[in-house]
Amino acid sequence: MKDFMMALIFSKMVLLTASPISIFDGVYSIYLDKPISAVTSGASLQLDVTSMVLGVDFNDILEIRREVKRLFPSGSISANLIGRGVNTELLYDGNTFIGGRKVYLSLTGNIPVSTEWNRVTIDSDINLKNVLIEWKNYKNQVKGKCNANNENWWLFS
Incomplete structure (x- = not known):
């Protein structure tokens, strides 16, 4: 119950770029005024590629998914969250969120909770034009039991 309340109260989406940016075949660094951290290990970096x-x-939806798969091959974008003595790698592996006439690529990885990062680097093998970068901590977290062996499971949305 404590985990659920922490995620519910402290979850958020933070815009890391004030305006759209372009990344042309290389590494782009974002130095943050305030550090970011993860409320849950399900946090992720989101690239708004709608443009x-x-x-x-x-x-x-199927046409959108085909176009996203064509434009953004799995593994073509990676990121590093950089903090004091801590580097956390994230990778785009095909996870896409589509809704409200928006398209987001999700970069995920093993994200430690209660760690602060003050810099983000994005490395892209493809040209990214006019994208927004966001840090997402999940808003809703539901805990349940698996019938087969009574193990806990979590659903993030």
Whole structure:
């Protein structure tokens, strides 16, 4: 119950770039005024790539997914969260969020809770044009039991 309340109260989405940025075949560094941290290990870095998929029919989810897969191959984007003596690697492995006429790529990894990072680097093998970078801590967390062996499971949304 404590974990649920912590996630519910302290979860948030933080915009890391004030305006859209472009990354052309290389590393882009973001120095943060205030450090970011994870409320849950399900936190992630989100890249709003909506501006790069504008030619698709936003009423056709399959068309959007095909275009995202074509434009952003799995493994083509990685990031590092950098803090005092702590580096955490994140990778885009095909996770995509689509909704409200927005398209986000999700970079995930083993994210430690209660660690602060004050710099983010993004390394891309492809050109990223006019993207926004966000840090997301999940808003809702539901705990349940697995019927087979009574183990705990978590659902983040």
